[in-house]
Amino acid sequence: MARVAGRSGAGVRALLGKGAVGGEGWALARGDCLEVLGRLPAGSVDLIATDPAYSGMNNHMKFGHGRIVGRYSDPENDKWMREFRDSPESFLEFLRLCHRALKPDRHLYVMFDSFSLLTLGHLAREVFDVKCLVTWDKVRMGMGHWYRRQHELVLFATKGKRKLAHRGFPDVWRVKRLVRSAYPTQKPRELFEIMIAASTSQGELVCDPFLGAGSAGAAAIGMGRRFIGCDVGKRAIELSKVRLDAVSRGQPDPLQPGSLVPESTARFWQR
Ligand SMILES: C[S@@+](CC[C@H](N)C(=O)[O-])C[C@H]1O[C@@H](n2cnc3c(N)ncnc32)[C@H](O)[C@@H]1O
Numbered sequence: 001m002a003r004v005a006g007r008s009g010a011g012v013r014a015l016l017g018k019g020a021v022g023g024e025g026w027a028l029a030r031g032d033c034l035e036v037l038g039r040l041p042a043g044s045v046d047l048i049a050t051d052p053a054y055s056g057m058n059n060h061m062k063f064g065h066g067r068i069v070g071r072y073s074d075p076e077n078d079k080w081m082r083e084f085r086d087s088p089e090s091f092l093e094f095l096r097l098c099h100r101a102l103k104p105d106r107h108l109y110v111m112f113d114s115f116s117l118l119t120l121g122h123l124a125r126e127v128f129d130v131k132c133l134v135t136w137d138k139v140r141m142g143m144g145h146w147y148r149r150q151h152e153l154v155l156f157a158t159k160g161k162r163k164l165a166h167r168g169f170p171d172v173w174r175v176k177r178l179v180r181s182a183y184p185t186q187k188p189r190e191l192f193e194i195m196i197a198a199s200t201s202q203g204e205l206v207c208d209p210f211l212g213a214g215s216a217g218a219a220a221i222g223m224g225r226r227f228i229g230c231d232v233g234k235r236a237i238e239l240s241k242v243r244l245d246a247v248s249r250g251q252p253d254p255l256q257p258g259s260l261v262p263e264s265t266a267r268f269w270q271r
Contacts, residue, residue: 011025012025016040016228022244025226028211028217029237030231030232033232034097037209045102045205046225047102048109048110048207049109050109050110050216051110051185051215051216054116086116092123094209095124105158105161106159106160106199107162107199108128109154111154111187112154113149114153117153121133124155124157129157131157133154134153134155137172139177168268175261175265176188176260182239186256188256189219190219192218192219193223195216196220197223200225204225205227206225206226206228207229208227209229211237213240213243214241214243214244215256217229217240217247218247222247
């Protein structure tokens with residue numbers, strides 16, 4: 001992994017405040033994304049790439065709002081994964097806090113399923129300059145009552161004028177989904193590698209306020225960027241800390257040891 005010279009762990013930990021954990025060039029905090037983003041100094045972050053927890057899909061499937069996702073029968077499950085209270089008001093607040101935290105001329109990526117895109121995605125235009133939606137093609141079908149799900153969407157938006165790293169990025173990304181992941185809703189590291197390659201340079205600071213198992217952080221650190229992230233879940237912080245510790249030491253990613261890119265997919269982001 002490319003080490004980021006001269007960036008001390010204390011430097012990025014200070015951005016997250018008391019209680020943050022981390023290493024050289026990366027830090028994690030347990031807390032609500034709105035509180036943590038609100039505490040960041042304005043204009044302190046180079047990229048926000050995130051995959052929020054939405055309740056829209058669960059509501060649609062009649063699981064009920066606010067239900068804890070994953071390990072339903074586990075009495076400890078309040079430490080596992082909670083849904084973001086994604087009302088239009090809190091989602092707009094989230095977007096405004098992202099805009100405030102970003103430096104000028106920077107990018108934002110927010111992942112959506114179809115339901116959350118229809119109910120919340122349009123709000124991004126009130127805050128950011130929305131450029132396009134990227135389709136994540138998961139290569140294999142998943143669950144679904146009608147058409148079975150094989151894609152998710154990534155909204156790409158800008159604050160100001162920064163361009164992508166080069167002109168060779170398509171708007172469909174073929175990356176296999178994880179089948180038996182350590183964390184529910186864990187995403188392939190390669191999705192974040194594409195966002196980071198397109199929208200940052202070496203040493204820049206990437207932020208994921210819905211950390212989960214730290215896939216964005218593993219991608220960022222592995223690519224020589226700095227990283228900060230937060231999550232409300234204790235388990236998310238514990239897993240991500242172990243993962244980012246390993247990746248920052250140049251060890252294999254313990255939560256995604258192999259590549260999820262099909263052999264037939266060109267690695268357009270690795271030019
Ligand atoms: C879809 S998962 C992220 C998965 C992550 N991209 C990965 O690859 O592992 C969303 C995460 O948001 C967290 N979360 C839910 N509500 C939150 C909130 N209000 N603030 C911060 N994190 C929250 C959940 O605990 C969950 O870990």
